Amino acid sequence: MATVSAGAKLPFSKMHGLGNDFVVLDARKHPLVLCEHQFRAIADRRRGIGCDQVIVLESARHPDADLFMRIRNPDGSEASACGNATRCIAARVMGETGRAHAVIETVAGLLMAEREPGGEEISVDMGEARLDSSDIPLAEACNTLHLPIALGPLQDGVAVSMGNPHAVFFVPDVMTIDLPSLGPQLEHHSLFPARANIEVVQVIDRRRLRMRVWERGAGITQACGSGACAVLVAAVRRNLTDRTADVVLDGGRLIIDWLDNGHVRMTGAWAQSFSGEIDLARLSDREGDHV
Numbered sequence: 001m002a003t004v005s006a007g008a009k010l011p012f013s014k015m016h017g018l019g020n021d022f023v024v025l026d027a028r029k030h031p032l033v034l035c036e037h038q039f040r041a042i043a044d045r046r047r048g049i050g051c052d053q054v055i056v057l058e059s060a061r062h063p064d065a066d067l068f069m070r071i072r073n074p075d076g077s078e079a080s081a082c083g084n085a086t087r088c089i090a091a092r093v094m095g096e097t098g099r100a101h102a103v104i105e106t107v108a109g110l111l112m113a114e115r116e117p118g119g120e121e122i123s124v125d126m127g128e129a130r131l132d133s134s135d136i137p138l139a140e141a142c143n144t145l146h147l148p149i150a151l152g153p154l155q156d157g158v159a160v161s162m163g164n165p166h167a168v169f170f171v172p173d174v175m176t177i178d179l180p181s182l183g184p185q186l187e188h189h190s191l192f193p194a195r196a197n198i199e200v201v202q203v204i205d206r207r208r209l210r211m212r213v214w215e216r217g218a219g220i221t222q223a224c225g226s227g228a229c230a231v232l233v234a235a236v237r238r239n240l241t242d243r244t245a246d247v248v249l250d251g252g253r254l255i256i257d258w259l260d261n262g263h264v265r266m267t268g269a270w271a272q273s274f275s276g277e278i279d280l281a282r283l284s285d286r287e288g289d290h291v
């Protein structure tokens, strides 16, 4: 595989799940290797195409998978889970194959997706929620149901791994939380050696949660699918909701089930917005980079 030269034009499509938006690059036929700063330039909303994550589709490694999905945050870092992108990419695979199911391979493993009756929504088995401090990971062994950190109104959090690290904080009113200030401080807290996605949650009732998110490597987004899974798991562990609940994000609602086998199922909408070509030379000129 060769790195992509500055003069190359890369076809892309734009997709989103509840406003959590993605630039999707298809590298299944023609493998490509982009540098970290090229991912940053593509994701940059002022100078590039702009998105919450860049998704690269690669050939499957596993014989049962339809494709391998690589996830890059706007800061260039790689993530191992992205619930909203999984629904989008599963829908794309279903469109290509004509099937009502898809198997998406990620760094964290194989994810099974199904089209829901009616066709509007996709459900994904996001795998097992992991709850040990070494799984999150945390810098020291501690009770993940009561994290020993506090920042202003965000206290007594719950840590959950959905393949990526989440810290969930219950609050009386999510709209009063200064997420642009508190989010990055907690993302980079020394308790989280791999950083963390930060969720604030308000319990509406036992079947409905309202959440907002500060995503690791991305900042505030309209929605985070793996975050919604982590939030439901945290709420069940605290006995605040049933094992199935609606999670309402800024961009819309997901239905989350924590199944008896420990896996978490996420159901929600997806959308394709537009396609185009990325002119890497133009992007790198604007960023002052030499690609």
Ligand SMILES: N[C@@H](CCC[C@H](N)C(=O)O)C(=O)O
Pocket (backbone or CB within 6 Å): 020, 052, 053, 071, 073, 078, 079, 080, 081, 082, 083, 084, 085, 164, 165, 197, 215, 216, 217, 218, 221, 223, 224, 225, 226, 227
């Ligand atoms: N938007 C995603 C999560 C993307 C990755 C995350 N920022 C991380 O670094 O773990 C989702 O829908 O789950």
